[in-house]
Amino acid sequence: MKINILAIESSCDETSAAVISDGKVLNNIIATQSVHEKYGGVVPELASRAHQQHLIPVVHQAMETSGISKAELSAVAFTQGPGLLGALLVGGSFAKSLAFGLGIPLIAINHMEAHVLAHFIEPPAPSFPFICLTVSGGHTQLVLVKDYLEMEVIGETLDDAVGEAFDKTAKMLGLPYPGGPEMDQLAAQGNPRAFTFPITQMKNLDFSFSGIKTAVLYFLRDQTKDDPRFIAKNLPDICASVQHALINMLMIKLRKAAKEHGINDIAIAGGVSANSGLRTALTKEAGESNWNIYVPKLEYCTDNAAMIAMAAHYKYLAGEFCDREVSPIAKMKIGNHG
Numbered sequence: 001m002k003i004n005i006l007a008i009e010s011s012c013d014e015t016s017a018a019v020i021s022d023g024k025v026l027n028n029i030i031a032t033q034s035v036h037e038k039y040g041g042v043v044p045e046l047a048s049r050a051h052q053q054h055l056i057p058v059v060h061q062a063m064e065t066s067g068i069s070k071a072e073l074s075a076v077a078f079t080q081g082p083g084l085l086g087a088l089l090v091g092g093s094f095a096k097s098l099a100f101g102l103g104i105p106l107i108a109i110n111h112m113e114a115h116v117l118a119h120f121i122e123p124p125a126p127s128f129p130f131i132c133l134t135v136s137g138g139h140t141q142l143v144l145v146k147d148y149l150e151m152e153v154i155g156e157t158l159d160d161a162v163g164e165a166f167d168k169t170a171k172m173l174g175l176p177y178p179g180g181p182e183m184d185q186l187a188a189q190g191n192p193r194a195f196t197f198p199i200t201q202m203k204n205l206d207f208s209f210s211g212i213k214t215a216v217l218y219f220l221r222d223q224t225k226d227d228p229r230f231i232a233k234n235l236p237d238i239c240a241s242v243q244h245a246l247i248n249m250l251m252i253k254l255r256k257a258a259k260e261h262g263i264n265d266i267a268i269a270g271g272v273s274a275n276s277g278l279r280t281a282l283t284k285e286a287g288e289s290n291w292n293i294y295v296p297k298l299e300y301c302t303d304n305a306a307m308i309a310m311a312a313h314y315k316y317l318a319g320e321f322c323d324r325e326v327s328p329i330a331k332m333k334i335g336n337h338g
């Protein structure tokens, strides 16, 4: 009998479902919520409502294209946290009802562990132990990955996530949401040394991105006072310079983490790992420091249910199931199992 799992992701603004069979991801259906664009950020209430609207069609499509019937499912998995409360509730409550209705196990997944395990969806996979830099709109973490379900956060942001720093800078520059991809494209045409922004240096492996956000705000305020067309005239250079500072901050800690832990297998995950500047910096460092680097396919970098399915497969093998009293949401921390 094969291990067939239906997985559901609804932690932020993507409603997604995927089916995995014996560790092989069969599909990854994602409904992206465009409703947030005009607000310049994710509006939690609108996200919950959109999940409610998209969830059943997305699950239907995942089941139908998998060729697996509900009766053949071994378990249902869902993202239990971290994420937006209402958004998590929609996916979690659905998964819970479906699993108990079908009389099969329910598996709760930590979204951040799933981002790391996205590396096992398609080869080449990193070998243990490796370090994963998870960079998204909500999180910035350095994770020491010892095994599929054995991870330790060795550094994280104390304030904003790096994706948030990209998005907030983009907003100040009048770019549409989400601003990360827009900034990336503009940065490619600019000079990263045109302007200098401060690099916040924490002592250990933690990050802080709130200082640069304020620095950009004051810089733009001062420059536009003298020249109201400053942003329009210098857009690619501003994007390239801010991106340069953000990537520098990530790379400094990544280098330090690799050295301190004596690890050469380095992975990146999360939406910001799509950034071409970060990818270039990583490739350069790999050449200089003898790193083996791992970057998942774009569809597995941003929020998706395939990574939830992958994590669920390992949890199924480990026999980590929920009981009937489980809450569809929880404050989940990496390394906190059971």
Ligand code: KG4
Residues within 6 Å of the ligand: 012, 135, 136, 137, 138, 139, 162, 163, 164, 166, 167, 178, 179, 180, 181, 184, 270, 271, 272, 273, 274, 275, 276, 301, 302, 303
């Ligand atoms: O992982 P993700 O899809 O969602 C979560 O936040 O969990 O990440 C979204 C973040 C946004 O902040 C977006 O601006 C950023 O990833 N992002 C990028 C790029 N593509 C997406 N940031 C910089 N450069 C990119 N190419």
Ligand code: ZN
Residues within 6 Å of the ligand: 111, 115, 136, 270, 302, 303
């Ligand atoms: Zn995410």
